[in-house]
Amino acid sequence: MNKGSVFIISGPSGSGKDTLLVRLFEKCPELKFSISSITRDMRVGEVEGEKYNFISREKFEKMIEEDMLLEYNCYVGNYYGTPKEPVIRATEEGFDIVIEVDVNGAANIRKKLPEAISIFIMPPSFEELERRLTGRGTDSKEVIAKRMESSLGEIKRAAEYDYIVVNDDISTAVDDIISIINASGLTLKKQSQILKEVLEKC
Amino acid sequence: MNKGSVFIISGPSGSGKDTLLVRLFEKCPELKFSISSITRDMRVGEVEGEKYNFISREKFEKMIEEDMLLEYNCYVGNYYGTPKEPVIRATEEGFDIVIEVDVNGAANIRKKLPEAISIFIMPPSFEELERRLTGRGTDSKEVIAKRMESSLGEIKRAAEYDYIVVNDDISTAVDDIISIINASGLTLKKQSQILKEVLEKC
Numbered sequence: 001m002n003k004g005s006v007f008i009i010s011g012p013s014g015s016g017k018d019t020l021l022v023r024l025f026e027k028c029p030e031l032k033f034s035i036s037s038i039t040r041d042m043r044v045g046e047v048e049g050e051k052y053n054f055i056s057r058e059k060f061e062k063m064i065e066e067d068m069l070l071e072y073n074c075y076v077g078n079y080y081g082t083p084k085e086p087v088i089r090a091t092e093e094g095f096d097i098v099i100e101v102d103v104n105g106a107a108n109i110r111k112k113l114p115e116a117i118s119i120f121i122m123p124p125s126f127e128e129l130e131r132r133l134t135g136r137g138t139d140s141k142e143v144i145a146k147r148m149e150s151s152l153g154e155i156k157r158a159a160e161y162d163y164i165v166v167n168d169d170i171s172t173a174v175d176d177i178i179s180i181i182n183a184s185g186l187t188l189k190k191q192s193q194i195l196k197e198v199l200e201k202c
Numbered sequence: 203m204n205k206g207s208v209f210i211i212s213g214p215s216g217s218g219k220d221t222l223l224v225r226l227f228e229k230c231p232e233l234k235f236s237i238s239s240i241t242r243d244m245r246v247g248e249v250e251g252e253k254y255n256f257i258s259r260e261k262f263e264k265m266i267e268e269d270m271l272l273e274y275n276c277y278v279g280n281y282y283g284t285p286k287e288p289v290i291r292a293t294e295e296g297f298d299i300v301i302e303v304d305v306n307g308a309a310n311i312r313k314k315l316p317e318a319i320s321i322f323i324m325p326p327s328f329e330e331l332e333r334r335l336t337g338r339g340t341d342s343k344e345v346i347a348k349r350m351e352s353s354l355g356e357i358k359r360a361a362e363y364d365y366i367v368v369n370d371d372i373s374t375a376v377d378d379i380i381s382i383i384n385a386s387g388l389t390l391k392k393q394s395q396i397l398k399e400v401l402e403k404c
Contacts, residue, residue, distance in 0.1 A: 126403035164393035191366035201328035
């Protein structure tokens with residue numbers, strides 16, 4: 001059995017990453033999703049173990065001490081992080097696993113898992129990004145400006161990624177990600193087992 | 203516009219490469235095929251410019267002298283080769299192009315085009331390779347043995363390739379090649395133009 005791969009997926013506000021990930025997991029139910037550990041309170045509609053594991057601050061700090069996280073961050077007094085063990089276990093069981101993180105988290109994961117494949121989701125143009133961020137209609141100018149600044153800051157670091165998927169048409173973008181995942185399983189390294197099996201009989 | 207990529211595809215007798223390529227070009231009509239130049243006589247059913255350009259020995263030797271071939275070989279007194287110019291032109295026009303060659307040809311092309319992406323088509327097992335090579339029923343034992351030896355010789359060099367596609371189910375194998383081609387167009391290098399365009403406006 002071949003080991004699975006780790007796919008880091010990032011995309012700024014306005015890239016359409018969230019909808020894209022929902023569609024990706026609908027089309028690829030065998031794909032695993034890395035569940036983040038966080039210390040903030042559960043919000044209405046959130047389910048334990050779906051996108052997040054809600055844990056105590058003490059437990060999180062113990063995970064930091066014991067180097068059990070691939071990356072973590074502190075935001076408005078709460079910790080967010082990616083536990084290492086479930087990711088490693090999934091790949092060892094042959095599953096591909098997706099970690100959704102921002103550009104800083106991605107950079108930290110790359111240091112610990114240099115073989116991880118990273119994908120950056122881009123809006124198709126600056127104008128479309130503006131349209132998507134202002135189009136919601138409910139936010140103040142300040143909130144929009146802040147979101148725009150944050151998105152552009154992330155896009156400026158897109159060159160740190162292995163692949164760039166432009167999310168213009170969502171179906172195409174989902175298929176692009178599936179192509180990347182599929183192709184990653186066909187590299188010489190991933191196929192070495194079958195090659196060995198055939199060659200042994202020669 | 204992004205430049206296209208060059209895909210080298212090899213596969214031994216019994217890999218099912220020929221049928222696979224027919225299906226690939228049916229599903230991807232925009233994909234270009236590199237037409238080989240050869241000096242042997244045209245056979246019944248062959249069409250000039252379809253799979254081969256039939257040229258004179260003098261013309262071929264001039265191409266060798268002027269370094270106009272990505273690779274060439276001499277077999278039973280006739281030359282076979284891949285002209286460089288149409289491959290370069292196709293990629294500059296933004297097209298992906300497939301070159302079908304054997305392991306020696308692939309090795310020579312890699313020297314001249316290190317950025318070319320190479321794919322090796324494998325039979326799913328040694329037993330299936332044997333079955334496919336003997337199953338035609340019309341060939342002598344000697345012919346089969348020779349074909350088997352040649353196939354195994356090629357499989358032993360599969361580790362020179364970037365990707366290995368196992369041709370067990372032909373539809374899956376075609377989709378695998380399409381994934382590789384699609385993913386190759388999404389690398390950071392290939393997407394640098396759109397990234398530049400969005401960043402220029404920031």
